[in-house]
Amino acid sequence: MGLSERKEREKLELKNLILDAARKMLLAHGQDGLSIRKIADEIEYSPATIYLYFADKDAILHELMEMGFGVMNEYMKDSFKEKDPIKRIHSIGHAYILFGLENKDWYELMFNSDKPMKHIEKCCEDWDQGMAMFAFLTQTCKEAIEQLKIENVEDHILALHLWSSVHGLVNLSLTERLEIVQRNSSHELIGKTLDAIIKTIFRK
Amino acid sequence: MGLSERKEREKLELKNLILDAARKMLLAHGQDGLSIRKIADEIEYSPATIYLYFADKDAILHELMEMGFGVMNEYMKDSFKEKDPIKRIHSIGHAYILFGLENKDWYELMFNSDKPMKHIEKCCEDWDQGMAMFAFLTQTCKEAIEQLKIENVEDHILALHLWSSVHGLVNLSLTERLEIVQRNSSHELIGKTLDAIIKTIFRK
DNA sequence: CAAATATAATGAACACTGTTTAGTAAATGG
């Protein structure tokens, strides 16, 4: 038996060293500034070594994506606790947008890259954190619909309505399209729009 | 004077030859499959020659982006003619989504890439077609608000609500996030969601 | 303990990418 406990630990340590360097590079220079060779340089190993711990660059990006959901959870954990479903939706929406605007590179990895989604079989396990979040939103929508006795509205359609709205707002802002059509502070505009959306949906 | 009429025409012809090869490559292999060197190969010129006609790759992508708005206009021209503002919004929304889903590479270039938007001074001229479209949507929203006598809703906020919703839906679909959270036909789901959004906004 | 084996790491190469520059060939103007 060649795999002693210590060996296994060391193997994991180098893997984490790689991921840590990758994370720092992502935050410092974005996805474009993240390269295998630079990671190798940073941790003082050869580029080839990285391929002993990860299949390819996508595998690294994928693990970073999962870390991103951890960061996002920090933004949303208070919102999840909110008792009133409508207030909860409101709070989740604002937290989602704030996370997106303040963490462009995480957001890109989690919601815009199609790299980690290459194989549809695998992705349903891989994106389980995202799925769980959407399931929670759908549940919240169900509660809101029941509480306000809104008719002819399906919970999963409403959830998608909300998700696509905030996702659209975040993307329009991150790619600077909002700055183009509306010169003044887009951050404020986004908040106002989200408030208007929720007000529209839940008006009597 | 060295610049005869014929010379000028020939210069433009090569520029168009480059753009044409670029367009074909974009549609055939996506933005990742589009490279200066491959274009040069295709038109049987050296890569350096391309830099006599375009400052850099971004300049080519930028011109392609403008062509993209032409393609989009084809999808939307009938919607623009619609007299009733609410029906017009509905029609524009569906046309927008259809264009996005059927033209991933154009859409990416026009609405997701931040490459052509590097300089905020220039972009306001460069994205004038996008701005014009948004202005038209805002105008349509104004008409709809007046017709239905909806209170406490600003036209540009409503326009942004609509734009972000369809933009979000298109992006979620193009990056396969919809397929993950909802296994069945996302095309149908998107249509249903858009209908629900508009119904929600304009209900009495 | 030494030899055989298994593991870990790498140097160098491959096939790409965008971009620049110095130098060449051809067309034009005097």
Add this chain to the structure above:
DNA sequence: CCATTTACTAAACAGTGTTCATTATATTTG
């Protein structure tokens, strides 16, 4: 016909992800 401008390109630079034969190290076995 020669000088000058114009059009073009070969080659190089600095990157990228990835692979593989080879080497160095550590472990296990005879």
